[in-house]
Amino acid sequence: MVTVRIASGASLEICVADFARGRGSFVVDAVCEGEGSGFTFRLSSLALEEDEKTFDVHLDHRLAHQNGKVDMNGIAGGASKLHFLGETVVRRGAGGTRTRQDGRIIVIDRESSCRCSPALRIFDNDVEAGHGAVEGRLSDQELFYLQSRGIPEKEARRLIAMGYLSPIATYFPEGIREKILSAVEEGI
Amino acid sequence: MARLEIKGLSAGVRGKRILRGVDLVLEEGDSLALLGPNGHGKSTLLGCIMGNPAFEIYEGSVTYGGKDVLSLPVDERSRLGIFLGMQNPVEVPGVPSSDFLKAAMNARREKKLSLFQFIRKAEAAYKEVGIPFEMAQRNLNEGFSGGERKKNEILQMRLLEPGLAMLDEIDSGLDVDAIEKVAETILKEKDRGTSFLVISHYARLFRLIRPNRSAIMVNGRIVLEGGPDLIDRIDKEGYEWLRKEHGVSLEKIVDAPMNEVSIGVCATKEALDGK
Numbered sequence: 001m002v003t004v005r006i007a008s009g010a011s012l013e014i015c016v017a018d019f020a021r022g023r024g025s026f027v028v029d030a031v032c033e034g035e036g037s038g039f040t041f042r043l044s045s046l047a048l049e050e051d052e053k054t055f056d057v058h059l060d061h062r063l064a065h066q067n068g069k070v071d072m073n074g075i076a077g078g079a080s081k082l083h084f085l086g087e088t089v090v091r092r093g094a095g096g097t098r099t100r101q102d103g104r105i106i107v108i109d110r111e112s113s114c115r116c117s118p119a120l121r122i123f124d125n126d127v128e129a130g131h132g133a134v135e136g137r138l139s140d141q142e143l144f145y146l147q148s149r150g151i152p153e154k155e156a157r158r159l160i161a162m163g164y165l166s167p168i169a170t171y172f173p174e175g176i177r178e179k180i181l182s183a184v185e186e187g188i
Numbered sequence: 189m190a191r192l193e194i195k196g197l198s199a200g201v202r203g204k205r206i207l208r209g210v211d212l213v214l215e216e217g218d219s220l221a222l223l224g225p226n227g228h229g230k231s232t233l234l235g236c237i238m239g240n241p242a243f244e245i246y247e248g249s250v251t252y253g254g255k256d257v258l259s260l261p262v263d264e265r266s267r268l269g270i271f272l273g274m275q276n277p278v279e280v281p282g283v284p285s286s287d288f289l290k291a292a293m294n295a296r297r298e299k300k301l302s303l304f305q306f307i308r309k310a311e312a313a314y315k316e317v318g319i320p321f322e323m324a325q326r327n328l329n330e331g332f333s334g335g336e337r338k339k340n341e342i343l344q345m346r347l348l349e350p351g352l353a354m355l356d357e358i359d360s361g362l363d364v365d366a367i368e369k370v371a372e373t374i375l376k377e378k379d380r381g382t383s384f385l386v387i388s389h390y391a392r393l394f395r396l397i398r399p400n401r402s403a404i405m406v407n408g409r410i411v412l413e414g415g416p417d418l419i420d421r422i423d424k425e426g427y428e429w430l431r432k433e434h435g436v437s438l439e440k441i442v443d444a445p446m447n448e449v450s451i452g453v454c455a456t457k458e459a460l461d462g463k
Contacts, residue, residue: 140241141278148238148274149292149344150266159291163282163327 001027008034011067015171018045018053019183025054031062038067044168045072046187047080047112057086059101061094068099073168075161075188076105076112087119090127098128106164108138108157161188190253190269190351191215192237192383197248198408199236204443206232208408209248214352219384221394221419224405225427225438230387231275233405234354238272239265252352267296269351273341273358275387280328285340286310288328293347309347316376317343318369334361342370345377353377354385359393371396391423404430411436 006012014028030039039059047053059068068088076082084103105114116133138160146156162184169180192214199207206229214220222230236243237250239262250257257265280288289310294300301309314321317339329337338361345353355374359367374397378384388394394416402418403410406427412418412434421429430436 139278142280144238144240144262145274145278145280146283146288146291147262148266148272149288149348150263150295151288151291152263152295153261155291155295156263159283159287160280163280163284167282 001029003029004039005031005033006037006039008063009036010034011038011040013040013042013171015042015168016044017168017172017180017183018043019180019187021048021051023050023052025056028055028057029060030058031060032066032068033062035063036065037063040067040069041071042069042168042171043072043074043084044165044184045074045082046165046184047074047076047078047082048187049078049080051078051080051082053081054083054085057101059086059088059099061088061090061097061099063094065096066094066099068097068101070101070118072103072116073164074103074105074114075108075164076114077108079109079111081113081115083115084133085115085117087121088129088131090120090122090124090129092123095124095126097124100129101131103132104134106136106138106161108161158185158188191251192352192385193249193251194233194237195249197233197236197250198246199232199243199248200246200443201232201243203244205246206243206408207236208441210405210408210410212403212410212413214383214385217381217383218401219378219386219397219399221399221402221416222385222387222405223402223418223422226389227440228406229408230405231356232408234272234356234385234387237265237354238262238270263295266348266350271345271348271350271353273338273345273353273355275356275360277329277337277341279330279332281330283328284324285326285328286324289324289344289347292344296348313343313346316346317373318366319343335363335366338362339366339370342373346373349377349380350382352383352385356387357389358386359388359390367393368396391419394419406430406436406438407441 032039041057057070072084074082082105088099088101090097101118103116103118105116107114114135116135118131118133120129120131122129142160143156165184166181169177194210194212197207197210210233224230245258252268290306311321319339338358399416402414402416404412427438431438
């Protein structure tokens with residue numbers, strides 16, 4: 001569990017590239033306490049075989065003109081379960097705040113499952129807030145397109161999954177970036 | 189390069205028949221204009237040959253170079269030399285065009301291309317088709333304009349050097365200059381001996397690429413075959429004359445829907461619960 005409080009004018013960005021194996025939950029509790037503060041959380045997660053992972057991100061906007069962004073992407077394969085939960089609260093007094101929460105999970109095998117449910121609670125006016133959730137299977141037509149150019153199905157799936165998970169690497173310094181990309185590659 | 193033979197092909201979508209017994213042969217080096225009104229099965233035919241999972245095959249056969257195409261997975265059809273330039277190429281988010289092209293080119297070679305060889309080939313093809321090479325860094329078709337997507341299809345055709353190139357309305361969305369450029373590339377491929385099966389509603393493209401044959405599809409069947417003269421006639425007169433001169437009905441046959449079943453709410457719930 002990660003708990004953070006962000007003071008006036010400060011902002012914090014947390015990027016998580018998760019290719020670990022196993023069961024567990026990762027909880028983030030972020031409170032934007034000061035006026036004009038900001039919080040960003042980015043996640044790329046790969047769940048395989050018997051993995052069960054839950055990511056639960058709470059973001060609390062308490063004063064005016066704050067910025068928030070929660071962006072979670074994941075792939076669930078094998079018999080794994082991947083859950084993206086979370087709640088963004090904009091309290092009374094946090095007018096002028098802009099915040100967004102997104103979750104996207106692609107399920108690549110028949111036995112894998114996912115749940116993606118971002119929530120928003122807003123108690124003030126003049127707030128720009130949005131949330132989105134996408135749960136889906138690997139697109140037939142994307143696979144067909146790659147295969148129609150001679151790329152074998154396995155390689156095509158790998159390319160699509162890489163395309164989905166690897167953008168997180170751009171938020172990390174070089175050195176770590178390579179580690180992340182090879183972890184994605186190995187995982188897939 | 190090889191012979192394509194389609195025999196009695198019937199196919200459709202979710203039980204709704206679109207192709208109703210297509211017979212068509214494309215000899216080595218032929219280029220054929222596939223004509224016909226909208227919604228009568230032209231794109232479906234090309235999709236079935238390539239293996240688009242959206243379509244179901246009910247009957248018939250397709251062979252290419254004597255090989256049974258319909259029994260092969262999509263990627264093997266491509267490696268056999270069949271290429272489909274799609275009408276609406278999909279966006280593949282997160283996959284850079286250059287990675288995709290390299291994987292596609294390497295899929296058909298024993299010895300993989302070095303990065304240098306790949307860049308040299310790709311750069312030349314981008315230039316030829318008229319796409320800035322920087323676009324190789326962009327994700328495949330993501331945020332591409334209609335014209336860029338079509339040029340990108342032609343680029344892939346050029347790099348993959350197919351024996352049979354099927355182009356589905358490759359000229360829609362292209363400006364006049366781009367059509368000429370695309371036609372030049374098609375002519376170069378033709379010189380290499382590639383056969384072509386081309387769908388277009390505009391005579392302009394056909395005038396530039398000069399197919400030697402044409403075929404008209406109505407209601408999922410080839411109703412008339414001929415030379416390139418049919419293209420000009422349709423361009424001037426439309427399809428009405430088929431009715432008078434050849435007795436072809438242009439009314440679209442719509443499959444009767446499956447027996448309609450109404451289910452009560454409780455029954456639906458039980459079905460959903462899997463009881």
